[in-house]
Amino acid sequence: MDSSFIFYLLAGLLVAIGIAGILLPALPGLPLVFSGLLLAAWTDDFQRVGWLPLLALGVMTLVSVLVDIVASALGARGLGASRQAMLGAIVGSLVGLLFLPWGLLAGPFFGALLGEYWQTRKLGLATKVGLATWLGLVIAVALKLGLAVAMLGLFALAWWW
Numbered sequence: 808m809d810s811s812f813i814f815y816l817l818a819g820l821l822v823a824i825g826i827a828g829i830l831l832p833a834l835p836g837l838p839l840v841f842s843g844l845l846l847a848a849w850t851d852d853f854q855r856v857g858w859l860p861l862l863a864l865g866v867m868t869l870v871s872v873l874v875d876i877v878a879s880a881l882g883a884r885g886l887g888a889s890r891q892a893m894l895g896a897i898v899g900s901l902v903g904l905l906f907l908p909w910g911l912l913a914g915p916f917f918g919a920l921l922g923e924y925w926q927t928r929k930l931g932l933a934t935k936v937g938l939a940t941w942l943g944l945v946i947a948v949a950l951k952l953g954l955a956v957a958m959l960g961l962f963a964l965a966w967w968w
Contacts (some may be wrong), residue, residue: 811850816948820848822959830911831841831904831950837871840955860965867958874950888936895922896940918940 828834841864848856887902901908902949920937924930 810914814850815877818843818850819926821846826955828933829948829955837951837954838903839866840958841865844958847962855967856965859962863961864958867954867961871954874954875947888919888940889926892919892933892936892940893920893922893925895919895925896944898922900944912941915944 822840823843824834825836825839825843828836828839830836830952834896844856844864845861846863853861895918896915899914899916899921900911901914902918903912903914906914916937919938919940920933923936924933929932
């Protein structure tokens with residue numbers, strides 16, 4: 808059996824897990840996608856996909872990490888969210904994994920809401936912080952999905968060009 812088949816299979820698995828990681832907060836989505844694409848390029852000895860497309864894919868991966876950080880921070884910090892709200896959003900995201908698919912949507916909201924309410928005892932503010940945090944996460948997921956599609960498209964273009 809040709810070992811390249813196994814490497815391509817592993818590359819495809821990394822890409823698939825990476826795409827799932829865009830939705831699941833416990834996995835580094837686009838870095839895994841990039842790792843899979845890099846492995847596929849390496850398996851082919853960089854004959855089809857060279858350093859320039861890989862450099863562009865690496866930059867897109869770094870942008871995704873920044874999008875993740877900035878979108879969440881802007882969503883919550885824009886309303887002055889406390890650390891407890893941020894921690895609550897993370898815990899809510901993880902607990903939400905137990906209640907797929909709705910838990911992924913509701914977990915960060917309720918986590919941030921409860922964290923902020925625990926800190927301030929102001930339900931109106933806590934609700935706004937919960938919504939802002941949730942909106943930040945939704946925007947981050949949408950942007951990362953767009954980046955994933957762009958990365959796959961760029962890789963495919965470089966592969967077949």
